[in-house]
Amino acid sequence: QGKLETRIPHFQSEELGSLSDSMNEMASQLNRRIDTIVQQRNEREAILSSLAEGVLALDMNEKVVNYNTKVLELLEISDENIIGKSVQEIVRNNELHDFIDSILHGIENEEKDLHFKLSSEKYIAVYGTILINHENKKIGTVIVLNDITKLKRLDKIRRDFVANVSHELRTPITAIKGSVETLLDGALDDSESARKFTQIINRHTSRLISIVEDLLSLAKFENESVLHTMQFETENLFNIIELSVLAVEQKSTAKNIKILLECDKELTIHAQHKYLEQAIINLLDNALKYSDNNTTITIQAVRKTDKTTISITDQGCGIPSNHLPRLFERFYRVESARSREMGGTGLGLAIVKHIARIHNGNVEVHSTPNEGSTFSIHIPH
Ligand SMILES: Nc1ncnc2c1ncn2[C@@H]1O[C@H](COP(=O)(O)OP(=O)(O)OP(=O)(O)O)[C@@H](O)[C@H]1O
Ligand SMILES: [Mg+2]
Known part of the structure; x- marks a missing residue:
């Protein structure tokens, strides 16, 4: 019994x-x-069941003989028990079926990255190997599935980044090369042309320097080990804001834009002086760049119980709401052509976001097209 x-x-x-x-x-x-x-x-x-990979064992008829729960999660299979079911029944993906077919009837070990359209897009690396019994006969296959969606996304970000950087650097380099060639072709002998082309070279060289500096800043803020060595001190916020305004004075005077300060002179903040100043300068630079002449920009700093908020409000062109979610991404520009014409690379706000983050804070935007925008940096105490 x-x-x-x-x-x-x-x-x-x-x-x-x-x-x-x-x-x-x-x-x-x-x-x-x-x-x-x-x-x-x-x-x-x-x-x-403790594997991070999905495992699926099939017989020669492509019917499931064993599996782990990770497979159900990866392929979004709602069926509780899939033993005995054919793989065509449980997953709809021709690439995967072809892959299994080739393992069972052809190549005995194979690896491939497959694309799945499930509740979201997924990339899954599949590895297949043949199952053999004690008589050396093929009895099926084991397929191991690995979610590589995150890796693929990171790889795309990296490739986009390299493409963007190259593109941004090429514009000034082409202009410099063109000017140098014109100078060598004879413009050098005419002092007025010589001056004109040297100025072009000068302007584009400055642009190159500023792009490279922005990229270096970003790289620094993304480097964890550098972040740990940063010194935060109690600083006078009014003083930081005043220095930032001074840094953009030339631009504000040129456009006759008034910058109003609403900040208590005694207000202090626990921050990294240089970086916070850079964040405010970046926001002021945008406010100036995307506003018409004779308008007003207001900088307000308010200390609340849990945080201090620094807001910069302009009366500029504003930003359509569909652009707001991606605004703080590297190289993102609302109107690419227009903002590049104004000397924009699209790194300014990405830097602001990182600076807010190293202070454990965040940055926020409210904007109405044709009325203006407010960018706020919140820094917790
Ligand atoms: N105050 C603002 N008013 C209207 N549009 C803005 C404002 N600030 C930013 N933007 C939009 O957001 C985009 C991204 O800003 P960001 O500062 O990152 O880049 P940029 O100013 O174009 O270049 P960079 O700052 O690198 O020189 C800008 O191209 C612009 O389209
Ligand atoms: Mg900017």
Whole structure:
């Protein structure tokens, strides 16, 4: 009856006695073997279910013989038990079916990155290998699935970044090269042309320097080990704001834009002076760049119980709401052509975001097209 732990009592007669002994010995051996098998099965299942990869074992008819729960999660299979079902039934993806087919009937080990359109887009690296029985006969396949969506996304960000940087650097370099060639072609002999082209070279060289400096700042803010060495001190906020306004004075005077300060002169903040100043300068620079002449910019600093907020409000062109979610991304510009014409690379706000973040704070924007924008940096105490 399968009750292997029950033992036959020991008989006194010699024959029956040894028979009962060996029966008991057999029962305990069998019991030990079953224990070992159960233990091995539990171990195997524990290993399978703790894997970060999905595992799917199929027979030669592409029917599921074993799997782990990660597979259900990865492929978004709602079915609780898929044993015995064919893979076509449970996943709709031709690439995966072709892949399994090639493992079962052709190439015996293969690796491939597959694209899945599930509740979201997913990239899954699949690795397939053939299953062989003790007679060396093919009996199926084991497919291991690994979610590489995040890796693919990071790789795309990296490639976009390199493409963007190259593109931004090419514009000034082309202008410099063109001017140098014109100078060499004879413009150098005419002092007025020489001056004109040297000024172009000068302007574009400054532009190159500012792009490279912005990129270096970003790289620094993204480097964890540099962040740990940063010194934060109690600073006079009014003083930081005044210095920022001074840094953009030339531009504000040129456009006759008034900058109003609404900040208590005694207000202090726990911050990294140089970086906070840079963030305010970047926001002021935008406010000036994207506002018409003779308008007003207001800088307000308010200390609340839990944080200090520095807001910069302009009466400029404003930003359509559909652009707001991506505004703080590197290289993002609302009107690419227009803002590049104004000497914009699209790194300014990405730097502001990082500076707010290293102060454990954040930056926020409210904007109405044709009326103006307010950018606020919140820094917790
Ligand atoms: N105050 C503002 N008013 C209107 N549009 C703005 C304002 N600030 C930023 N923007 C928009 O957001 C985009 C991104 O700003 P960001 O400062 O990152 O880049 P940029 O000013 O173009 O170049 P950079 O600051 O690197 O020289 C700008 O191109 C512009 O379209
Ligand atoms: Mg800017």
